Amino acid sequence: MFSLEGKVAIVTGASRGIGRAIALAFASQGADVALCARTESALDQVAAEVRELGREALVQVVDVRDAASAEAAIASTVETLGRLDILVNNAGITRDTLLMRMKDDDWEDVLATNLTGPFYFTRAAARIMLKQRGGRVLNISSVVGLMGNVGQANYAASKAGIIGVTKSLARELGPRGVTVNAIAPGFITTDMTSGLKDEHQSRLRDAIPLGAFGEPEDVAAAACFLASDAARYVTGQVIQVDGGMRL
Ligand SMILES: NC(=O)c1ccc[n+]([C@@H]2O[C@H](COP(=O)([O-])OP(=O)(O)OC[C@H]3O[C@@H](n4cnc5c(N)ncnc54)[C@H](O)[C@@H]3O)[C@@H](O)[C@H]2O)c1
Numbered sequence: 408m409f410s411l412e413g414k415v416a417i418v419t420g421a422s423r424g425i426g427r428a429i430a431l432a433f434a435s436q437g438a439d440v441a442l443c444a445r446t447e448s449a450l451d452q453v454a455a456e457v458r459e460l461g462r463e464a465l466v467q468v469v470d471v472r473d474a475a476s477a478e479a480a481i482a483s484t485v486e487t488l489g490r491l492d493i494l495v496n497n498a499g500i501t502r503d504t505l506l507m508r509m510k511d512d513d514w515e516d517v518l519a520t521n522l523t524g525p526f527y528f529t530r531a532a533a534r535i536m537l538k539q540r541g542g543r544v545l546n547i548s549s550v551v552g553l554m555g556n557v558g559q560a561n562y563a564a565s566k567a568g569i570i571g572v573t574k575s576l577a578r579e580l581g582p583r584g585v586t587v588n589a590i591a592p593g594f595i596t597t598d599m600t601s602g603l604k605d606e607h608q609s610r611l612r613d614a615i616p617l618g619a620f621g622e623p624e625d626v627a628a629a630a631c632f633l634a635s636d637a638a639r640y641v642t643g644q645v646i647q648v649d650g651g652m653r654l
């Protein structure tokens with residue numbers, strides 16, 4: 408039902424965690440995948456896994472904060488894999504600290520990566536999607552963008568901002584057959600969250616109705632639905648994958 412046979416996707420932050428899981432899930436549904444991140448060796452490993460699933464993979468070493476690199480990544484995806492149907496803006500960082508200790512760089516790095524990066528990639532991808540009158544844009548937000556969090560004013564701003572972008576572009580690109588949706592994961596077990604102290608983790612777990620943290624594959628499953636033809640009538644939505652953390 409969620410087949411991606413014959414489609415080409417580009418996934419940012421695909422070297423590990425949620426981005427890697429989305430890339431592999433897309434490949435297992437039949438898509439060829441362009442993999443973007445900053446570390447070539449990690450991307451090569453994910454590319455090998457995509458090829459084991461019988462699909463084509465294109466490795467692109469890209470810093471999403473750079474507009475020219477984003478343009479080049481989109482162009483070489485089309486040139487090498489033949490087309491572009493799905494963009495997943497997944498690359499993201501945290502620089503958590505309380506407001507009084509937050510440096511200008513902490514603010515700017517997070518906004519540049521989590522919000523400006525998706526803007527660069529979406530602008531470049533939309534040029535192609537609008538022309539072909541179809542496409543899917545998926546933005547990886549966070550429940551923190553919906554509810555806020557102590558020590559994450561920068562991250563929450565970026566993740567709330569991407570929801571505003573999602574809803575605006577759903578309206579703007581919808582008439583030409585391009586859907587734009589966001590996924591808001593809760594606490595997912597990845598390198599991003601592995602640094603949290605055990606005590607903090609157990610407090611967080613207690614606040615989750617399903618009583619457990621999510622896995623990257625839980626987010627990938629929602630991404631497969633939103634990227635597939637099954638979601639053709641869904642746009643401008645924020646799908647929470649959070650075990651009920653925010654109801
Ligand atoms: N893990 C969670 O609990 C959780 C919860 C909600 C939202 N998210 C979001 O999901 C996304 C993926 O998170 P994750 O947990 O897999 O994180 P992660 O740290 O494991 O992976 C992040 C990926 O982004 C890439 N990246 C970071 N900065 C980049 C840049 N400037 N240019 C190119 N690539 C860059 C990294 O190389 C890596 O591939 C992020 O947007 C994150 O904010 C994660």
